[in-house]
Amino acid sequence: MPLDFNPVARQVSGRAASFKLIALSLFAAFVWNSLPWHGAGLVYRPDALLLVLLFWCLHEPERIGMGIAFLLGLIMDVGGSAFMGEHALSYVVAVYAAQALRVRVLKFRLHEQAAHVLAFLFIERMVAGLVGLVVGESFAGPRTLVAPVVAAILWMPLCWLLFHRIVRGERRTFS
Amino acid sequence: MNAILRDPPAFFNRGPSPLARLTFFGLLAVVLMIADHHFKAVDSLRVAIGAAVEPIQRAAAWPVRATTDVLNYFGDQHRLLAENENLKRRVAEYAREAQATRLLRAEQTLLTQATGNRYAEISTPAEVLYYAKRAGSHKLIIDRGLTQGVKPGMIVINDTGIVGQITQAGPTTSALTLATAKDQSIPIMIERSGMRAIAVGTGDAGALDLPFLPGNAELRTGDRVVTSGIDGLYPAGLIVGDIESIDRNAGYTYPKVRIKPASSVGAHRLVMVLNRLPQDEYPTVDIPAAEANKKTKGRPTGATRDPRRPAQP
DSSP states (O other): OOOOOOHHHHHHHTOOOOHHHHHHHHHHHHHHHHSOOOTHHHHHOOOHHHHHHHHHHHHOTTTSSHHHHHHHHHHHHHHTTOOTTHHHHHHHHHHHHHHHTHHHHHHSOHHHHHHHHHHHHHHHHHHHHHHHHHTTOOOOOGGGGHHHHHHHHTHHHHHHHHHHHHHHHHHHHHO | OHHHHHSSOOSSOSOSOHHHHHHHHHHHHHHHHHHHHHHOTTHHHHHHHHHHHHHHHHHHHHHHHHHHHHHHHTOOHHHHHHHHHHHHHHHHHHHHHHHHHHHHHHHHHHHHHHHOSOSOOOEEEEEEEEEOSSTTOOEEEESOOGGGTOOTTOEEEOSSSEEEEEEEEOSSOEEEEETTSTTOEEEEEETTTOOEEEEEEOSSTTOEEOOSOOTTOOOOTTOEEEEOOTTSSSOTTOEEEEEEEEEOOTTSSSOEEEEEESSOGGGOSEEEEEOOOGGGOOOOSSHHHHHHHHHHTOOOTTOOOOTTSOOOO
């Protein structure tokens, strides 16, 4: 049976993702962010951790929320040797936006969702940029808005991959 | 939707409202940032998280480094030959200086006995692991940390000159802020004229500023700029760079002076961390007291400067 990746269909089937899948996907995204990026690569690097975080905020709202976003932000701050709380703040704000629009966003199809996710990613960049200005780091310019676009394009493949995993995990458990 | 389908109706056990949570976490993040930025108060938290994160980061950096190493291994003969030639030439240059240094060192030993072991330099070689992952940040991560005796405030140099200063130290890695980072300042001296000033980072990797100098300051393009050692943090005589341009436009109150840093940012692979901090400095006149201070590791009176702050005399 071909899988229906329309989110409404998944909602109705009411499948829950396993803890292992959530943890593993977040970890993989963190490793992606931890690759030794620098220069232009760093500017255009999509923030995979935030993207996966937003995915789980939309699909597992009872388990993944602002608390996890805050913790992951702190980890990113240590990893990127930023000031403690910079990423934490921007992630929490982005996740808040995602939670506020969650029901609406999930009604759309994937490519339409990507546009909403782009807005959340922009919000995160803007908060991070403002914080950077306040703590006196040099402003990287409008180039910083490229990375969210790249990340938003990756929203569809990401959903496809993770839905697939969720459904497969279910089947293995119950059949 | 999920919640409704999977759980019993959760009208009452939802916890605080999203807005309340946003406020809570937002404030917490701001408090953390202030604590980190102004008071350096969350270093232990950073070290704790760092202990877990550093191995992952090292592992993630490994494949890229290994690939570079392999490519270098099979690298062209010409590059290696040129590099070898370059190194030989430099060794020859240094040989003369090394011989002169021997005499100076003997002289210095006599002096240091009088001033407490002020100029003893112990340094830790370190390798650059990767750049800090933040656009617009001028930080490098090196593979030495607290366990190797690297502490915030220490100065980092390489074979061409000053690279920067350690600003955060984790258990096995630390972050070094480049001298060219915005608002990073170094007390300098113009080698030719002996004029003292303060060089300030611009945020541009290829330039340092020399602000607030009088219009008639004794400067020429090409002047060698070295550290003056006045702040007690940067040792005197380390090469900062050369004056690249001087713009004495009458329209400005001060001339615009730009320094081209001696050590280029892209080329750092091996660096040296100078293991000394200002509290090890400040010699006392009384020799036995200085000895006692050294033994007890006590901080001599008057050394109230926070070693972790960047040099801003």
